[in-house]
Amino acid sequence: MWKEHNLNPSGIRVGDCVIRAIAAVTGKSWDRVYAELAVHGFKLADMPSSNAVWASYLGSIGYKCNVLPYGYTIRRFADEYDSGAYIVCTGSHVVAVKDGDYLDTWDSGDESPLYYFYKEG
Numbered sequence: 360m361w362k363e364h365n366l367n368p369s370g371i372r373v374g375d376c377v378i379r380a381i382a383a384v385t386g387k388s389w390d391r392v393y394a395e396l397a398v399h400g401f402k403l404a405d406m407p408s409s410n411a412v413w414a415s416y417l418g419s420i421g422y423k424c425n426v427l428p429y430g431y432t433i434r435r436f437a438d439e440y441d442s443g444a445y446i447v448c449t450g451s452h453v454v455a456v457k458d459g460d461y462l463d464t465w466d467s468g469d470e471s472p473l474y475y476f477y478k479e480g
Contacts, residue, residue, distance in 0.1 A: 360437070364455070364462035372464040376453045377413050383455035383462050384444040385420070413453075414476075417446065422476040434468030436475070437461045446476040 366382045366389040367375055375393075382392045396407035399416040406412065414424065427436070433454055436447055441459030448454075449470045455462040456475075 360460050361434075361466045361468055362460045362462050363464065365464045376463075377408055379464070380446050380453040380455040380462075381413070381417070384446050384457065417476050422446070422478050424474055424476050426474045427472055431472055432468060433461050433470050433472055436472055437468075440475075443477065447472045448474050448476075 364379075364383060365372060366379050368389055375389075378389055378392050378396065381387070381396075382389045385392070387395075393407070396413055396416055399419070400407035400409070400412040403412055403415060417424075433447055433449075433456070436445075437456045437459050440456060443458070445456040446453060447456050447461070449467075449472050452467060452470055454467055454470075454472075461468060
């Protein structure tokens, strides 16, 4: 089920989905995730919002990545992965899924995810 959720301190609804999703799943503040991604991006000489930077960042804090088979939607993912916390990624958007709910600033349930990050344990 979709739950409207926006951790951006200025209420911005677009452009920071990676930060919002990571903050929602990790329990870190939006500010902290932004700063940590900026530092990580600096170390890799790349922008904090690049897929390579935030995927590397998630790996550095213990997250693993799985590819999804064709045919999933974010809504279906949330229904099937109804326990735990996940960062679900389409080709152009990132969404937090927690205990069967997808947390986003808009109802992205019909979007097609390609892969997701999770933390074991």
